[in-house]
Amino acid sequence: MNNVYQEGRDFAMSYILPFTEITDKESKFPEESFKRLGEKGFLKLLIPVEYGGFGKGLEEHAQACLAFAESCSTTALCYMMHNVALMCVLTHGSEELKKKIFTDIVENGEFMALAYSEFGTGTNFYMPEMTAEVNRDNTTFNGIKSMVTSATFASYYLVLAPSVEEGKINNWVFPLETKGLTFELSKWHGLGMRGNSSCPMHMDNVTLDSFFRIGVEGSGEEQVFNVVAPFFVTGLGAVYSGTAMHMFEIASNHAVDRQYPDGRTLSNIETIQVHIGNIYKNAAAARALTLEAARAGANEEADALTKILAARIVASEAAIECGRLAMRVGGGKAYNKSLPTERLLRDAYAGQIMAPSADVLAIWLGKALTGQMIP
Ligand SMILES: Cc1cc2nc3c(=O)[nH]c(=O)nc-3n(C[C@H](O)[C@H](O)[C@H](O)COP(=O)(O)OP(=O)(O)OC[C@H]3O[C@@H](n4cnc5c(N)ncnc54)[C@H](O)[C@@H]3O)c2cc1C
Structure with a gap:
């Protein structure tokens, strides 16, 4: 490729x-x-x-x-x-x-899929409340992960669990067919991202040996912050930049195609031109910053972290703002769902609350820019 x-x-x-x-x-x-x-x-x-x-x-x-x-x-x-x-x-x-x-x-x-979030800790996904009891080479897990995207469709679930070492965490891989692992598909009613199957995952005495643990006991934190977080946060930036670009495509095509009886199109109207320009500006800025953040991250540049955090915040906000403006350009046709704009706006709303949420990331960005520890 x-x-x-x-x-x-x-x-x-x-x-x-x-x-x-x-x-x-x-x-x-x-x-x-x-x-x-x-x-x-x-x-x-x-x-x-x-x-x-x-x-x-x-x-x-x-x-x-x-x-x-x-x-x-x-x-x-x-x-x-x-x-x-x-x-x-x-x-x-x-x-x-x-x-x-x-x-x-x-x-x-x-x-694969990611099973990190829990009902109790919510957006603070890095502090799991589920339990992990060690018995020689086996570990037995109990608890519930709250929203697991691709649930039942993915074959392997990356699970963040507490370590036996006080205050430490581990990443484990749970195969789908593991005894004691069940999913509540009927609990997924997302406003958007509706095909995600992001439902609760129950762990009832799930027992695995250390073959399925990633790294040595208690080494999860380093994995979360050095690998999972950069790929996840950059990936979310990309998903929401793409969603914003999709909105631009739909709104601009509609503006050109929609014709009034006198032959004028929506795109001939100055206000619509300004809206289309603003949709493009927001989407293109999000996309450019996300690709730049990914480049900086791949090259391990000093400002990669701040670029990655900023890109994800910009992309989440851009997607929602582009959706708001695209609904305006689409008029009754968008509202009555003959354009997919409302679907994309519903999808976009996930961006601001997916952990670490846009609000939490805004704090992390400020901390990172002023030399403070995150989270
Ligand atoms: C579409 C979708 C797919 C998902 N897929 C997965 C998945 O595959 N795997 C997974 O593990 N999780 C997944 N999640 C879960 C998600 O990442 C969050 O963990 C979850 O949405 C948090 O929900 P909550 O209601 O408990 O949030 P809460 O923790 O109750 O937060 C509620 C609000 O308060 C804000 N808030 C909380 N604490 C702070 C703070 N300290 N500072 C500022 N603001 C704060 C949050 O930003 C949020 O807006 C998914 C979520 C969505 C929407």
Whole structure:
């Protein structure tokens, strides 16, 4: 894969866009798109070449998420979670664990999900309340993860759990078929991102041996802040920039196509021109900052962290603002849902509250810019 953004765009036109409407209308996980994501190699984008993948990194992760979100926010978000969980295994997993999971992704088109958030700790996902009791080489888990995107469709779940070492945490991989692991699909009623299947995951005496733990006991915090967070926060920036660009495309096409009886189009009206300009300006700024943040992150530049935090905040806010303006340009046609604008606006609303939320990130950004510890 040489130009991941362009290849992602082309892929999305054929294999994501056709399912976007039904994904939302029927709250249907985009299974057909994921099957094709496997066949065309996008699920193994980040897997090193020696394991049969493309060996790409943060920049290509952002490009793929952006390209997919320009067609379907739900598919892009589910794909983004897969890449994030995969990166944790890739950078810190044991050789045996990597082989098992990478083989399932490369050869069988399987994918991963992220099970971090809990009902109690909410946006502070890095402080899990679930329990983990160690008995020799086995650990038994109990508790509930609140919103697990791709639930029941993903084959492996990256779970953040407490360590036996006081105040420390671990990342584990839970295979879907593990005894004691159940999902409450009927509890997903998202305003947007409706195909996500982001439902609670119950862990009732789930018992795993240390094969499924990532890294040594108590090493989860470093994994969360050095790998999961940059891929997740940059990925969210890409998903919401793509959602904003999608809104621009819909609003501008509609403005050109919608014709009044006297032959004038919406796009001939100066106020509409200003709205279209503002939608583009917001979406393009979010996209540019996200791609720049990914580049800085990939090159481990000194200001990468602040760029990544800023990009995610800008993208979440841009998507909502673009949606608000696109609804205005779309008029009754947008309101009555003959344009997909309202769907995209509903999708966009997830951006500001997904952990770490835009409000929390704004605080982290201020801290990072003034040399203070985050979180
Ligand atoms: C579409 C979607 C998909 C998701 N997928 C996943 C997933 O795959 N895996 C996963 O683990 N989680 C997932 N989540 C969960 C998500 O990331 C959050 O953890 C969850 O939405 C937090 O919800 P809450 O109601 O408990 O928030 P609360 O913690 O109650 O927060 C409520 C509000 O208060 C604000 N707030 C709280 N604390 C502070 C603070 N200190 N400073 C400033 N503001 C604050 C928050 O920003 C938020 O706006 C998903 C969420 C959504 C919407």
